[in-house]
Amino acid sequence: MKLTKVLMAVAIIATTLFVGCSPKDADIKAAIEEKIKTTPAMTGATVEVTDGIATISGEVKDGECKTMCEKEIVGMKGVKSVVNNCTVTPPPPPPAPVVIAADDALTKAVTDAVKDFPGVMADVKDGVITLTGEIKKDALKKLMPVLQSLKPKKVDNKLTVK
Amino acid sequence: MSLQDKYKQLTDAATAAGVSNLQVREQDNVLYIDGTAPSGAVKDELWNTYDSIDPNFTSGDLVMNVNVDVAASVTKVKVTTESSNLNIRKGPGTDQPIVGKAAHGEIITLVSQSNAQWWLVRTDDGEEGYAYAQYLTPEA
Numbered sequence: 001m002k003l004t005k006v007l008m009a010v011a012i013i014a015t016t017l018f019v020g021c022s023p024k025d026a027d028i029k030a031a032i033e034e035k036i037k038t039t040p041a042m043t044g045a046t047v048e049v050t051d052g053i054a055t056i057s058g059e060v061k062d063g064e065c066k067t068m069c070e071k072e073i074v075g076m077k078g079v080k081s082v083v084n085n086c087t088v089t090p091p092p093p094p095p096a097p098v099v100i101a102a103d104d105a106l107t108k109a110v111t112d113a114v115k116d117f118p119g120v121m122a123d124v125k126d127g128v129i130t131l132t133g134e135i136k137k138d139a140l141k142k143l144m145p146v147l148q149s150l151k152p153k154k155v156d157n158k159l160t161v162k
Numbered sequence: 163m164s165l166q167d168k169y170k171q172l173t174d175a176a177t178a179a180g181v182s183n184l185q186v187r188e189q190d191n192v193l194y195i196d197g198t199a200p201s202g203a204v205k206d207e208l209w210n211t212y213d214s215i216d217p218n219f220t221s222g223d224l225v226m227n228v229n230v231d232v233a234a235s236v237t238k239v240k241v242t243t244e245s246s247n248l249n250i251r252k253g254p255g256t257d258q259p260i261v262g263k264a265a266h267g268e269i270i271t272l273v274s275q276s277n278a279q280w281w282l283v284r285t286d287d288g289e290e291g292y293a294y295a296q297y298l299t300p301e302a
Contacts, residue, residue, distance in 0.1 A: 108257070112280075140219070145228075149227045153190070155222060157219050
């Protein structure tokens with residue numbers, strides 16, 4: 001009877017120690033998740049752990065982050081191996097090129113815009129509006145927004161501001 | 163200093179002021195800022211900021227196309243010329259014949275703003291044609 005109790009106690013202690021040496025999957029998962037949370041480069045990754053095998057998935061920023069995720073986790077306690085199923089977020093598409101108005105339409109629109117600004121001469125070539133002459137500051141602040149909304153390539157302002 | 167850096171104060175202000183569809187692009191050493199401002203005051207403020215970074219707009223390295231969003235529900239506009247009458251023309255362009263005039267301060271009907279620079283308007287006298295949008299202010 002006494003021996004049985006001793007044996008049982010030994011068994012319980014051994015089990016506890018064994019578990020202590022090799023963390024449960026849930027604990028490993030929690031530790032990895034904590035690591036992901038505190039490591040900006042690992043943002044986007046999720047993890048599942050089965051029998052010490054960590055499977056990471058989700059979308060991370062770039063290839064470097066993907067490699068880094070694996071390296072970080074491989075060295076963690078209780079992790080036997082890592083299956084890296086992370087995908088890399090594709091880079092955003094380049095912005096659409098700026099559309100420049102054709103000279104004919106632009107010339108007409110510029111003529112309309114400067115009509116009420118005596119003393120201002122405007123010339124349009126290859127999308128560039130060149131302004132010469134003179135203008136008052138108040139008038140310049142009215143004219144410029146109009147000209148820059150006509151989709152010119154640029155406005156070359158050579159006006160003398162009075 | 164890159165153009166984005168030079169005009170960072172401006173793009174930040176545009177974002178903070180709630181400019182929608184904001185696009186900041188650089189092409190052939192010119193920065194293009196496009197967007198829709200929630201009000202005329204926001205647009206004016208952005209132009210003041212632009213003027214403070216590039217006094218008198220002489221650098222030629224920025225094209226800012228920020229227009230004020232005019233709600234589709236707006237049907238009345240006020241003639242906000244300096245003091246003169248506003249020409250109403252047969253078509254969109256100063257090369258078009260004048261078909262009528264609206265007095266300074268007069269409130270007229272906005273029919274269509276399909277053309278950004280020239281809005282189709284109608285006076286109370288029934289004269290209909292195109293007027294330069296720069297001189298029209300939407301009535302709330």
